[in-house]
Amino acid sequence: MALSFSRLSKLLEWLDLDRSELPYACDDSPSFPLRVTRDFASRMHRRDAYDPLLLQVLPLLQESAVVDGYSQDPVGDMNASVSQGVLQKYNGRALLITTPACAIHCRYCFRRHFPYQQQHLDQQLSDQTMEKLNVPDISEIILSGGDPLTLNDQRLTQLLSQLKQLPHLKRLRIHTRMPVILPSRVTPELVEMLRNFPLPVTTVLHINHPNELDKSVATALHQLRHSNTHMLNQAVLLKGINDKTEILKALCEKGFDMGILPYYVHQLDKVHGSAHFQVSRERALEIEEQLRKQLPGYLLPRFVTEIAGEESKMPLGMF
Ligand SMILES: *Cc1c(COP(=O)(O)O)cnc(C)c1O
Numbered sequence: 068m069a070l071s072f073s074r075l076s077k078l079l080e081w082l083d084l085d086r087s088e089l090p091y092a093c094d095d096s097p098s099f100p101l102r103v104t105r106d107f108a109s110r111m112h113r114r115d116a117y118d119p120l121l122l123q124v125l126p127l128l129q130e131s132a133v134v135d136g137y138s139q140d141p142v143g144d145m146n147a148s149v150s151q152g153v154l155q156k157y158n159g160r161a162l163l164i165t166t167p168a169c170a171i172h173c174r175y176c177f178r179r180h181f182p183y184q185q186q187h188l189d190q191q192l193s194d195q196t197m198e199k200l201n202v203p204d205i206s207e208i209i210l211s212g213g214d215p216l217t218l219n220d221q222r223l224t225q226l227l228s229q230l231k232q233l234p235h236l237k238r239l240r241i242h243t244r245m246p247v248i249l250p251s252r253v254t255p256e257l258v259e260m261l262r263n264f265p266l267p268v269t270t271v272l273h274i275n276h277p278n279e280l281d282k283s284v285a286t287a288l289h290q291l292r293h294s295n296t297h298m299l300n301q302a303v304l305l306k307g308i309n310d311k312t313e314i315l316k317a318l319c320e321k322g323f324d325m326g327i328l329p330y331y332v333h334q335l336d337k338v339h340g341s342a343h344f345q346v347s348r349e350r351a352l353e354i355e356e357q358l359r360k361q362l363p364g365y366l367l368p369r370f371v372t373e374i375a376g377e378e379s380k381m382p383l384g385m386f
Pocket residue numbers: 147154155156157160161162209379380
């Protein structure tokens with residue numbers, strides 16, 4: 068992670084892109100800083116200003132535009148906080164903000180303005196947090212963040228050993244981009260730790276474009292499967308990046324080759340700074356319809372949208 072790009076000029080230089088010739092205006096000092104690993108950057112095409120991986124991380128001046136309907140907390144995370152670092156919106160599931168850190172900064176991230184200082188867990192889950200989680204209604208814990216796999220193995224071991232003590236827990240879920248963004252994070256120690264967890268573990272990856280998947284990712288995912296984790300993928304529908312049927316079809320198929328089943332395609336959450344990525348609902352439904360005609364049922368992601376206050380993610384077709 069220390070080798071990641073955090074300066075725009077370095078990233079552009081590496082990609083052999085001349086700033087003065089770019090078809091859009093970049094932001095040199097965005098409040099949500101540039102960050103991308105060399106692994107991810109190495110899958111971008113050189114001299115392509117519209118590379119779908121580059122567009123996910125490139126800070127644009129456009130992000131500062133104030134757009135109607137876009138806000139700091141589009142999905143009502145703050146109202147869902149039941150204790151520091153614990154969000155609960157849905158029956159049976161509690162989500163832990165394990166860390167503010169990510170190995171990549173995705174420009175469309177719905178938590179890009181999240182007040183992590185106030186809302187992340189302590190090193191050790193406090194008695195108060197353990198009490199909140201130790202209720203029959205919570206049968207699944209979701210490790211989120213930030214990216215939970217940016218925590219080191221010692222912190223993860225500690226966290227898992229605390230969660231293991233919850234008598235009502237039936238499943239553990241990890242939401243992470245790390246196996247894709249930094250494949251070397253999938254160490255034998257991590258695989259062993261997950262394998263030893265006494266409950267079923269599901270890893271929900273976040274991959275938006277088939278170009279994100281290369282040989283190094285395939286190897287990491289192959290290792291991860293040794294931990295017996297189920298692997299699912301969620302993507303965000305992003306204008307100019309993956310808003311084409313062929314691209315999402317290729318993503319579902321390539322992911323499957325690496326052991327991943329599609330889970331969700333999210334309609335972009337209306338977070339301030341992301342309006343230029345929005346795909347219309349009509350276009351999203353059209354893509355969903357086309358995918359349905361081209362893929363077997365088990366390779367079809369569910370197209371969903373999150374509406375603050377609802378009891379689940381909502382099928383896009385319902386609105
Ligand atoms: C999205 C989300 C979940 C997970 O929902 P699933 O439909 O089970 O994937 C859980 N908790 C919170 C707070 C969420 O935002």
